[in-house]
Amino acid sequence: MTITELEAPLRPPQRASRLTLAQRESIWGYAFISPWMFGFLTLTLVPVIATLVFTFLNLRLNQQQPVRFVGFDNYVTMLNDPRAWDALFVTLRFAAIALPIGLILPFSLALLLNSSYLRGSRYFQALFFMPYIIPFVAALFAWGSMLNPEAGWLNGLLEIFGLEGPDWLNDPGWVYPGLVLIGLWGIGSAVIVNLAGLQNVPTELYDAARVDGAGWWKSLRHVTLPLMSPVIFYSVTLGTVGVLQYFLVPLVLNSGTGRPAGATYFFNIYVYNTFFSFQNMSYGATLAWLLFVVILACTLVLFWSARFWVYYAGETK
Amino acid sequence: MAGEAQLVGVPELQSTAASAEREKRRRRPFDGRSLLVTSFTIILLAFFLSPLLRTLSLSLKSADQITTIGAPIWPADPATFEWEGREYDVYVVPIEGTNRELALVDKGRQESGFIDPADPDAGIITWQGSWRALEQPWEFAPRWGNFAEVWTRINFPRLLFNTAALAAIGGLGTIVSCTLVAYGFARFRFRGRGFLFLLLLSTIFLPAAVTLIPTYTIFVNLGWVGTWLPLLVPAFFANAYDVFLLRQYFLTIPRELDDAAKIDGAGPFRILTSIIVPSSWPVIVAVAIFHLVYSWNLYFEPLIYLSTAPELAPIALGLSQFNNIYGSEPQYIQAATLMTIVIPMIIFVFAQRAFMRGIVITGVEK
Numbered sequence: 001m002t003i004t005e006l007e008a009p010l011r012p013p014q015r016a017s018r019l020t021l022a023q024r025e026s027i028w029g030y031a032f033i034s035p036w037m038f039g040f041l042t043l044t045l046v047p048v049i050a051t052l053v054f055t056f057l058n059l060r061l062n063q064q065q066p067v068r069f070v071g072f073d074n075y076v077t078m079l080n081d082p083r084a085w086d087a088l089f090v091t092l093r094f095a096a097i098a099l100p101i102g103l104i105l106p107f108s109l110a111l112l113l114n115s116s117y118l119r120g121s122r123y124f125q126a127l128f129f130m131p132y133i134i135p136f137v138a139a140l141f142a143w144g145s146m147l148n149p150e151a152g153w154l155n156g157l158l159e160i161f162g163l164e165g166p167d168w169l170n171d172p173g174w175v176y177p178g179l180v181l182i183g184l185w186g187i188g189s190a191v192i193v194n195l196a197g198l199q200n201v202p203t204e205l206y207d208a209a210r211v212d213g214a215g216w217w218k219s220l221r222h223v224t225l226p227l228m229s230p231v232i233f234y235s236v237t238l239g240t241v242g243v244l245q246y247f248l249v250p251l252v253l254n255s256g257t258g259r260p261a262g263a264t265y266f267f268n269i270y271v272y273n274t275f276f277s278f279q280n281m282s283y284g285a286t287l288a289w290l291l292f293v294v295i296l297a298c299t300l301v302l303f304w305s306a307r308f309w310v311y312y313a314g315e316t317k
Numbered sequence: 318m319a320g321e322a323q324l325v326g327v328p329e330l331q332s333t334a335a336s337a338e339r340e341k342r343r344r345r346p347f348d349g350r351s352l353l354v355t356s357f358t359i360i361l362l363a364f365f366l367s368p369l370l371r372t373l374s375l376s377l378k379s380a381d382q383i384t385t386i387g388a389p390i391w392p393a394d395p396a397t398f399e400w401e402g403r404e405y406d407v408y409v410v411p412i413e414g415t416n417r418e419l420a421l422v423d424k425g426r427q428e429s430g431f432i433d434p435a436d437p438d439a440g441i442i443t444w445q446g447s448w449r450a451l452e453q454p455w456e457f458a459p460r461w462g463n464f465a466e467v468w469t470r471i472n473f474p475r476l477l478f479n480t481a482a483l484a485a486i487g488g489l490g491t492i493v494s495c496t497l498v499a500y501g502f503a504r505f506r507f508r509g510r511g512f513l514f515l516l517l518l519s520t521i522f523l524p525a526a527v528t529l530i531p532t533y534t535i536f537v538n539l540g541w542v543g544t545w546l547p548l549l550v551p552a553f554f555a556n557a558y559d560v561f562l563l564r565q566y567f568l569t570i571p572r573e574l575d576d577a578a579k580i581d582g583a584g585p586f587r588i589l590t591s592i593i594v595p596s597s598w599p600v601i602v603a604v605a606i607f608h609l610v611y612s613w614n615l616y617f618e619p620l621i622y623l624s625t626a627p628e629l630a631p632i633a634l635g636l637s638q639f640n641n642i643y644g645s646e647p648q649y650i651q652a653a654t655l656m657t658i659v660i661p662m663i664i665f666v667f668a669q670r671a672f673m674r675g676i677v678i679t680g681v682e683k
Binding site: 025124126138139251276284299 | 369504506513516530555610621634658
């Protein structure tokens with residue numbers, strides 16, 4: 001309507017005729033993706049390069065000394081900084097617990113919701129998904145209160161079974177399971193993605209497996225898992241990238257102090273503190289760059305490994 | 318639940334296998350195994366959602382109840398009885414083998430005087446023993462006033478307005494920019510299209526920490542700290558998830574429709590507004606809801622960019638700051654938590670189908 005009327009004077013006929021159809025299509029294409037290209041350049045590409053440049057300088061948030069080139073000083077500091085490696089280790093230890101749970105739990109729940117024995121599956125799907133929309137700060141307070149050692153319901157439940165519940169969020173040995181529970185309401189989207197994957201497995205394959213004498217476990221192992229491998233790959237990759245950056249919940253929970261006993265001093269907490277509390281931009285940038293390299297390495301290994309275990313149905317056709 | 322009629326499951330990707338499976342499910346008789354699986358799922362769901370119930374219960378309690386050991390888990394007050402113009406606490410008194418609920422009118426060390434609320438004229442009943450060892454019966458007494466208290470203490474209308482404004486402006490920016498970009502990737506051939514699309518998707522894997530420090534510096538130098546601009550402007554430059562979602566959907570719209578419009582003299586913008594957008598409402602709605610949930614979750618960006626302007630903070634940040642001040646009053650924290658959840662919850666009930674379909678498209682097809 002009005003938009004097409006506006007278009008006309010922008011492209012005078014004599015100029016348009018000089019362009020081929022393909023050229024004109026390219027120009028339109030670039031024009032339409034230009035919002036992203038501009039954003040990518042200014043908010044992604046330039047900052048990524050700037051972060052790298054910062055690592056070779058002595059920038060501070062409250063710059064007092066003149067800015068100068070310090071070579072690899074920040075990298076040497078990082079290599080000799082026990083806090084950086086502790087924070088990385090804390091992050092990897094949490095990942096070792098949270099990542100497998102984050103894969104197995106949604107998958108199992110999707111299997112359950114996909115079971116033909118389950119009545120009212122659609123209602124259950126919606127209800128298991130629903131807490132996904134709850135803001136994480138609200139989920140943190142709801143579950144945090146649930147995990148309260150005296151008044152919380154979880155320890156009350158354990159008491160019924162004769163077990164003494166731990167002080168979840170203040171015991172370094174229990175804080176990771178506690179954080180996993182706090183994050184439990186976020187599994188909704190993974191459940192839905194797994195469920196959609198399961199529903200895409202052709203029933204004929206299960207029938208064929210049954211004819212060949214495969215039981216529940218064997219058809220899970222040899223039919224479901226291979227056909228679900230693209231979904232699993234997606235979950236592993238995004239889960240890894242996410243868990244290595246994990247820090248919002250501990251930031252709200254302990255204001256970045258790492259309580260209890262440094263168990264929640266995650267790598268990103270250290271980056272955040274270095275930048276905003278210690279005001280050391282260049283060193284913060286160096287730490288951020290290390291995290292980037294670790295994440296990039298994990299992603300590349302995962303993508304490389306995909307050829308051995310991820311099965312795309314389209315490939316054989 | 319009123320919304321149940323609208324709770325519909327994941328839209329299966331249309332295939333005969335899936336519909337055959339559904340057909341089979343419908344015909345399976347309800348037997349012992351169904352009962353077992355369904356009961357197990359109900360127990361699991363009860364555990365999964367129990368914090369919501371606890372939040373609700375706690376938000377309605379009085380401060381006294383929370384600090385009283387042995388108080389019930391539902392909101393309640395100790396029972397009282399008014400007698401001769403004064404209020405007396407009611408206790409469970411064991412008299413002659415039966416427990417009677419009596420009002421304590423005369424407190425004593427070795428013996429106390431009670432009256433029976435059911436029959437006050439019968440006079441004072443004396444009971445031997447320490448009244449401190451007696452239990453009080455509880456009466457259901459929800460403190461709805463907790464919500465009113467939080468409403469003013471946290472300045473809830475302000476937080477709600479901020480969050481809604483951020484969701485609306487940012488949502489508009491996201492929808493417009495992502496639609497344009499997705500349309501560019503879906504319908505036009507240009508050099509480097511494949512590479513650029515891959516580049517777009519790869520930003521999902523980029524840790525935010527790598528861009529944070531220069532981005533913060535840029536926004537400081539632009540003078541945008543203390544305003545909503547650092548939270549809103551990036552939304553106008555599209556993002557990988559929503560572009561992917563929209564592009565996948567646009568690809569399913571037959572090109573013949575474009576061609577027909579082209580013959581009628583429509584330009585690319587006209588095709589976008591008259592063909593692509595009208596046939597894509599379900600995904601556009603999904604993008605809008607994604608952004609709404611995102612806005613209700615906004616915490617980190619406001620934390621660093623609005624530290625000098627607390628009156629502009631959105632709800633998630635407001636809630637965490639409220640907790641820092643009133644952490645010792647759990648009933649108010651839980652009431653505020655519930656108030657934070659309520660709007661996303663309402664939106665979910667009405668739009669969960671579009672929402673879940675959006676997640677399936679971004680999750681399965683990538």
